Structures are given as structure tokens and as C-alpha cells.
Amino acid sequence: MISTMRAARMHNVGEPMKIEQIPVPVPGPGDVRVAVHAVNIVPNLANILSNWTTWFPLNPLPPLPAVFGLDPAGVVEAVGAGVEGVEVGDRVYVNPGRTCGACRACRDGRIVQCASYAFAGYFGFSATSIRLLDRYQGGLAEKMIAPATALVHIPDSLSFEAAARFGYLGTMYSALRKAAAGPGRSVLVNGITGTLGIGAALLAPALGITTLYGIGRDRELLAEIDKLAPGRLRLHSLHDGPVDEWIAAETGGQGVDVYIDALGPGAPHETLQQGVRALARGGIAVNVGAVAGEVPLDLHRMMDMDQTVRGSVWFTPGEGQDMADMAAAGVLDLSPLRHHVFPLDEVNTAINNVGSRHGGFSNFIISPVSGH
Known part of the structure; x- marks a missing residue:
């Protein structure tokens, strides 16, 4: 019985991870152990590792040294009692x-x-999250343990690399569900060319979204996005004018039923405000991109228009299973993703190179276990 495994651990904030031999975790009651075949390197990981304790001191990192790695996929190799x-x-x-x-x-x-919600291998949302972060490490290791209730069963037709993208894809899926996006409802996504935003274009056929409006800056990336759901997408570059004016022209002044903002913390507030102004009566705006700071909104107008603004964080294992079932049925096609796979030894290289990604098409993956 092998008693140790290789893992990438961070010992101090801002320092590179070290590849080390650590004990193989033993699944407790209700837990399973997974041999990790793929872990997604999310675009925000470098910020989490270097800046989180300064930016959000009340939201804890895992106790150091720690194994990070937010989005793992692999094979169950041991099952704890009661599972x-x-x-x-x-x-x-x-x-x-x-x-x-x-x-x-x-x-x-x-x-x-x-009240103690935490992202294993990433960070927690309250002081009491620390217990969960300590018990459950992330996926940048050959093996990991997790509650059986956290698992999403994936079909043979879905690669581990594609499944490891479920985190950002699921974030978009949950936001679309909360806004009741589907047939007969118009949807506008800000940042559709990015890692979060592209999920809306991939999910549109599965959800029956008839027309999806998308905005971004890079015209070449927008042209590539347009090919993901032929006939469903109406795309606009921010270089070509304000979002609300474009939507008014597209909809005859009516506006859209759903607005989802997928821009990150460094994005300007103006496009989010334009997106909210593009809502129809009764429309809902959902923020999943973590635009930072206080954003002025015309709440009187929103009251008169019976509109809603809300946040949406992550997604449930049940929603993850929805996506796996969509992939199995062939209505969710993740083949446009471009996987860039690195061995565990090159984890620091992968984290540093993620900024060179080709919009949301790039999928940076660490593969701790080969042979999948």
C-alpha cells in the first residue's frame, strides 16, 4: 500500500508552490478518495495565491502549507464508511x-x-470556513479526499480535461438558471469571450436560448464565439458603442430579460451599468464576474421597472450533474475548448502562463496522474 503521494503545496503567500511527498489522505465516513487526472488552473488563481490575504483578510486561505487546486476531475479509488x-x-x-x-x-x-461555505483548494467565505479548508485540500496532488455528496458523475464521452472546466461553466449555468434563462427570454452576457462568458455560448443550445446577446472587446474573439451557436448569437464589440444603445436598437427599445455580468474585479463599472440599463421591464441582472467596488445604480428606475440585481456564487453538485447529463446527451459540446496540459512538476509555469490564454477557449490543466 503506497503511503505517500506527490503534491504541489504553497508554504507562504506569494511564493511558488513546491512539489513534495505527503501522506496519502484517508477517506473518513461519508468521504471518498479520488485519483486526480486533471485540475483546471483558473485565471484568478495567481491573484488568490499572492493577494488574497491583503484584499480579503476576513476570508481565509487554507492553513499553510496547503494543496490548492479548485477544479479536479478523476477516478474514485477508495470509498469511506457509509457512502x-x-x-x-x-x-x-x-x-x-x-x-x-x-x-x-x-x-x-x-x-x-x-455559514461556513468554502472552496476546497482555494479560500473560504467566513472565519468558520477554516475547519473545512483544513479537512479538505485541493486537487493539485495525485490523490484527494472529498465528501461523496460533492461528486458529479461524468460520462465516458467527456474527457477529464473538459470536466475540469465545470467550475466556471457551472458558475454561468447557475446564473442562467437563477434568471430563468431559456426559450422566449432574451439574454445579454458581458464578457462573452472570457473564461466565464464563453460558458453562456456553450450552454445556449442545451438551455434552448433562442437569442443570446454577447459583448466583448476583441473582434477576432467575438468572431470565433459566433461559430459556437450559429443563428443564436448577436455579438457587439465595446469599441462600437455603448451596450445599452446597441440593445435598444436590437430590441426596438424593449431591452433584454436577463443581463449577466461576467467581467472580473479589475473591470470598469460603466459596462455593468450599461447592461443594467439595457434590461426590460421585470428584467434581472446577475453578477458572476466579481466586479469590485461600489457601483452606482439608478434604484428608483429599477423600482419603477420592477427589476432585480443579484449575485450568484458557484453552483451545486446537482447543477454539475445537469451539465454532465447534457454532455452525455450531446447537447453540451465542450470540444471547442483548447486544452493546455502540464504535468504537476510544471504547476508554477502553468499558473504564470494562464495570462496568455486565448480568451475563454484556453483551458489550462495540470495532470497529476497520467494514463487517462
């Missing part, structure tokens, strides 16, 4: 959301609103 419905050999994506299971939100089924 039902999971077998050794199952191919899975591991949702990193960890919950206490006992607070009121958890007992009500609102697991993303858990």
Missing part, C-alpha cells in the same frame, strides 16, 4: 464547494449559502 451510490472506478468531477451540513441554510438545502 452510497459511489463505486471504485467511477469517473467524477469534484465540486470544491464544502459545507458544514448542519446550519439552517444547509438543512434548508441552500448549500451555497452555508
